[in-house]
């Protein structure tokens with residue numbers, strides 16, 4: 001189990017040091033801002049949605065290793081996916097971390113690396129920030145997201 005823990009930590013570290021899909025989109029169809037004042041994580045999610053599919057996704061911001069790596073993995077998870085699938089993954093991910101519902105981590109693929117974060121409620125907000133912001137962007141919610 002500790003080997004598995006190391007592997008997870010390595011993936012989180014890798015994505016926090018070399019975030020994927022970081023930056024802005026030239027002409028986003030959707031975007032939203034997210035803020036986690038407890039930790040100081042801030043980010044903006046940009047989407048290009050076409051025909052019900054997330055064609056492209058980027059994020060920009062600053063935050064801790066958990067929030068940055070989660071945003072990076074979020075972009076990989078939803079890029080090219082139908083909106084319905086992105087929303088379903090959002091719900092599963094949040095449920096996995098908040099433990100409001102039983103979720104099989106295997107359903108979440110790589111995102112399961114964050115399962116251990118559920119033991120640390122303050123870090124849950126770091127890990128779910130990018131997903132709540134994605135959800136707000138998809139819903140064209142203009143109010144900035146705050147995890148407070």
Ligand code: ZN
Nearest residue numbers: 039041064126
């Ligand atoms: Zn954080």
